[in-house]
Amino acid sequence: MKLISWNVNGLRAIVQKDFLNQFKDLDADFFCLQEIKLQEGQIDLEFDGYTSYWNYADKKGYSGTAIYTKYDPTKVIYGIGIDEHDSEGRVITLEYDDYFIVTCYTPNSQSELKRIDYRLRxxxxxxAYIRSLNSAKPVILCGDLNVAHKDIDLKNPDNNRSSAGFSDEERSQFTAFLQSGFIDTFRYFYPDQEEIYSWWNYRFGARKRNAGWRIDYFIVSKPLEDKLVDAKIHTNYTGSDHCPVELQIDL
Known part of the structure; x- marks a missing residue:
């Protein structure tokens, strides 16, 4: 089974940049999108063989997530059940008989860590929500998690120690999460792979210089370890400031 996750940074914009062909070329069983930046009715985008699920932010042109899937879930959950967090359309959960699939667009702490207190909440x-799911059955979590975990996960770690997405607080929380029973699938397969990133700042020619960050992930519960096949980061796919990431798993 093949899963793709992609922060498209505006679905209507990326559709004008060959997204339809890219979607078909990637040919995933699950195609998870973050930062769709639209409201219900603003786009009519369906693909043969897929059912789609959408979680829109209350604020227009902001945040939002979507999942296209070839497999109908037994249940769909929008958000995490906490009003403070659920107005921004950041989470969709699909439940199946033996596992959950969750896509997430994690809030950014913003410049000078202005939103760090909210981010930590x-x-x-x-x-806690993911762990509650995991207590029932294994979880596959994907999305733009807005954190580069280790020095190897961004081009210039020394210059970004206090930057959003690389603060000590965000990284330590991510470490604790993994240690509680989850696997960063890309690092599982490629623990020492350098200079592979999933996001590049639009400014300063960052993508041409490959001055990027790896902040897009597939995270799985440890009981799924023996089912992992491969993980990829598709740096050649353009149209967004992020690129697609992939998980292959035998489910």
Missing amino acids: WERDFQ
Whole structure:
């Protein structure tokens, strides 16, 4: 089974940049999108063989997530059940007989860590939500988690110690989450792979210089370890400031 996750940074915009062909070329069983930046009725985008699920932010042109899937879930959950977090359309959960699939667009702490207090509350509550799912059956979590975990996960770690997405607080929370029973699938397969990133700042020619960050993930519950096949980061796919990431798993 093949899963793709992609922060498209505006679905209507990326559709004008060959997204339809890219979607078909990637040919995933599950195609999870973050930062769709639209409201219900603003796009009519369906693909043969897929059912789609959408979670829109209350604020227009902001945040939002979607999942296209070839397999009908037994249940769909929008958000994590906490009003403070659920107005921004950041989470969709699909439940199946033997596992959950969750896509997430994690809030950014913003410049000078202006939103760090909220971000840390989000992490506490979101991780509690994932652990509650995991107590029932294994979880496959994907999305733009807005954190580069280790020095190897961004081009210039020394210059970004206090930057959003690489603060000590965000990284330590991510470490604790993994240690509670989850696997970062890309690092599982490629623990020492350098200079592979999933996001590049639009400014300063960052993508041409490959001055990027790895902040897009597939995270799985440890009981799924023996079912993992491969993980990929598709750096050649353009149209967004992020690129697609992939998980292959035998479910």
